[in-house]
Amino acid sequence: MNTNLTEKLSKPIVDKVAIVGAGPGGLAVAIALRSQGIDVQVYEKAQEFRPAGTGLGLAPNGLSSLDTIAPGIVEALKSSGCQVHHTVLKNIQGETIRTNATKYLEQYGQPLLTIWWYRLQQVLASRLPSDIIHLNHRCIGFEQDENGVEIHFDGEKSVHADLLIGADGVNSVIRETLFGEGKPNYIGSMCWRAVIKYRHELFNDYELVFVKGNKQFMYLLNVGGGYTSWISRKFSPEYSLSHSADEVKSRILHELADWDESFRAVVKATPAEQIWEGPICDRPPLSRWSEGRVTLLGDAAHPMAPAMGQGANTTFEDAYQLRECFSDSANLQAVLTSYEQLRIERTKIIQARSALGEMRYYDTNFASSTGQTQERQTSLNDDFHKWVYDFKPSVKS
Numbered sequence: 001m002n003t004n005l006t007e008k009l010s011k012p013i014v015d016k017v018a019i020v021g022a023g024p025g026g027l028a029v030a031i032a033l034r035s036q037g038i039d040v041q042v043y044e045k046a047q048e049f050r051p052a053g054t055g056l057g058l059a060p061n062g063l064s065s066l067d068t069i070a071p072g073i074v075e076a077l078k079s080s081g082c083q084v085h086h087t088v089l090k091n092i093q094g095e096t097i098r099t100n101a102t103k104y105l106e107q108y109g110q111p112l113l114t115i116w117w118y119r120l121q122q123v124l125a126s127r128l129p130s131d132i133i134h135l136n137h138r139c140i141g142f143e144q145d146e147n148g149v150e151i152h153f154d155g156e157k158s159v160h161a162d163l164l165i166g167a168d169g170v171n172s173v174i175r176e177t178l179f180g181e182g183k184p185n186y187i188g189s190m191c192w193r194a195v196i197k198y199r200h201e202l203f204n205d206y207e208l209v210f211v212k213g214n215k216q217f218m219y220l221l222n223v224g225g226g227y228t229s230w231i232s233r234k235f236s237p238e239y240s241l242s243h244s245a246d247e248v249k250s251r252i253l254h255e256l257a258d259w260d261e262s263f264r265a266v267v268k269a270t271p272a273e274q275i276w277e278g279p280i281c282d283r284p285p286l287s288r289w290s291e292g293r294v295t296l297l298g299d300a301a302h303p304m305a306p307a308m309g310q311g312a313n314t315t316f317e318d319a320y321q322l323r324e325c326f327s328d329s330a331n332l333q334a335v336l337t338s339y340e341q342l343r344i345e346r347t348k349i350i351q352a353r354s355a356l357g358e359m360r361y362y363d364t365n366f367a368s369s370t371g372q373t374q375e376r377q378t379s380l381n382d383d384f385h386k387w388v389y390d391f392k393p394s395v396k397s
Contacts, residue, residue, distance in 0.1 A: 012038045013332055018151050018161035019043065020139045020174055024117070025298030025315040026167035027124035030132070032069040032323035041161070042128070043153065045138035045168075049125065053117025054193045054276070055221040055229020057084070057208075060108035061391035062313030065320040067110075068393040074110070076123050081115030081224040088206040092213045094260035099206070108389045114208060116195050116223040120312075139173045142294065149293045163332060164294045165322075167315075170281055172300035178291050184281035187305055189358055190236045192252040192277050194270045198228040201262060211263060215362040216255065218263060230266050232256070235362040239279045245272040252277075280305055282355060285348040290336040297322065302347035307357030310350050310388065318343055320393050350388065 017033055019026045022044035030040045058066075058077065067074045089098045104112045125133065138154040142164055149164040166174025170184050200220055202209050209220040215235040223229045234255060242248040249272040256264050267275075282303050289296040298315035321342050322335075329335040 012036055013326060013329065013335060014162035015039055016041065016161045017163045017165060018149070018159055019165045019167055020151065021167035021169060021172075021298075021300070022046070022049075022121070022125070022133055022135075023167065023169065023298075024120050024124055024312055025300075025319065026165075027121065027128065027133075028066065028069065028316050029165060029167060029297055029319040029322060031124065031127050032319045033326065034128070035069065036323060036326050038326070040132060041159070042133045043137035043139060043151070043159070044133065044135050047136045049118075049121060049135075051116075051118045051195075053121070053195070054231060055114055055116055055195055055219075055223040055227075056120070056312055057221075057309040058113040058115060058120075059309060059313045060104055060110035060112075060389045062310075062316040063110040063113065064108075064391065065313075065316040065393050069316075069320050069323055070124075070127055073123065073127065074113075076126075077113060077115060077120065078111075079224075080119045080123055081113045082207050082222040084112040084114055084207040086206045087208040087210065088202065090209060090211050092211060092259040092263070094262055097212070104389070107386075112208075114221045114223050114229070116225075116227055116229065118195075119224065139168065141173065141177050144292050144294060146292075162293060165297055166294065166300045167297045169299045170283065170303040172296065174294065175296055175300050178294060178296075179286065181283065184283050184303060186239055186279045186281055187355055187358060188235060188237055189233050189280035189305070189362075190239050190277075191231065191233045191280050192248065192255075192275055193229070193231040194275045195223060195227055195229045196266070196270050196274065197226055198266055198269055199226060200228050200266055203228070211259070212361075213259065217361055218256075218259075220263075220266065228266060230270075232267075233280065233361070242277055245275065248272060248275050248277045280358065282351060285344070285351055287344070289340050289344065293332065295322075295336050295339065301343075302351050304347075304351040304354040305358035306354070307361065308350065308354045308388070310354060314347050314350055317346075317391060324394075353384065 016039045019042045022042050030042050033040050063074050084102050087100050140152050142149055142151045149161050152158050166172050203222045207222045211218040219231040221229040242251050282305055289301045297318045322339050325335045325338040
């Protein structure tokens with residue numbers, strides 16, 4: 001065997017990688033890089049893992065990526081979430097407009113799976129040694145030179161690594177330190193959401209319910225284990241936040257005042273302190289994600305509106321392809337260059353379509369457009385969705 005190849009296989013390109021952020025993206029890339037023999041350490045600002053986050057959809061492209069970096073994990077996720085076989089579109093009076101049987105599994109080899117963010121985090125964390133996840137580490141910045149990166153945390157704590165991966169979300173400290181962009185962009189959509197133990201009456205027949213109002217909509221997701229995730233968003237050119245949890249709950253119930261009681265009931269059943277209220281934001285695409293020994297992943301690299309449900313899924317693609325770049329490259333610079341070349345253009349397109357899709361939820365002109373225009377748009381959407389979902393990681397022997 002070639003001596004250089006033997007050396008490359010026996011010795012990782014880097015000895016230690018620090019990942020800031022223990023959300024699904026940070027945990028997924030930790031799993032991926034550990035499979036390359038790399039010492040990975042994950043640093044998370046939260047003091048403990050606690051029930052948090054929304055319900056989300058794991059699509060075939062995300063599930064295929066996860067199953068490649070952590071074989072068997074999709075089966076564990078299926079038992080923690082809910083496979084979506086049927087969806088329904090309703091109006092605010094509760095009348096059914098359209099029902100659909102999903103065809104993800106038949107078309108792409110993986111289902112559409114709805115799961116609570118917290119459960120997803122738990123399943124991913126279970127694939128890692130607990131002693132490599134360091135809680136109560138709020139990153140406040142870093143310094144780097146040709147020899148490594150010094151990452152600084154609250155409380156005068158610092159660690160040294162050969163590579164730093166910022167997987168710390170839309171308000172990424174790592175991205176801000178690299179590029180100094182300031183706050184993310186509010187895109188004109190306000191959101192209220194929660195996950196509660198609740199069996200909605202519609203889930204006898206459907207796992208995902210979408211309710212379309214006037215420049216407002218609501219999702220009801222069965223996320224497994226008897227839990228329901230409800231998400232309501234409303235077009236709002238300006239955003240303001242409520243002053244208390246009780247005010248948040250009153251506000252969303254006021255927004256749903258004309259809606260059928262079956263939709264309001266799930267909000268009424270939610271403790272006020274469990275309702276999250278906030279703006280939907282994204283950031284403009286970057287022409288590069290890396291500088292020196294620092295790179296970005298997931299929402300830190302390409303935060304996008306949730307209209308297409310691709311935030312987590314493209315993040316898992318990132319984790320898979322970063323692993324492959326380590327496998328195929330000779331040095332760290334080559335790894336990061338290849339990673340950007342593989343990821344930036346694809347995620348830029350998905351970011352743009354996600355922002356467009358978010359506004360299309362509220363576009364009454366689009367809903368009433370001619371049949372010919374809608375037919376053409378449907379065809380374009382089908383082609384685009386195939387391009388997104390048909391992402392197929394290669395499995396190397």
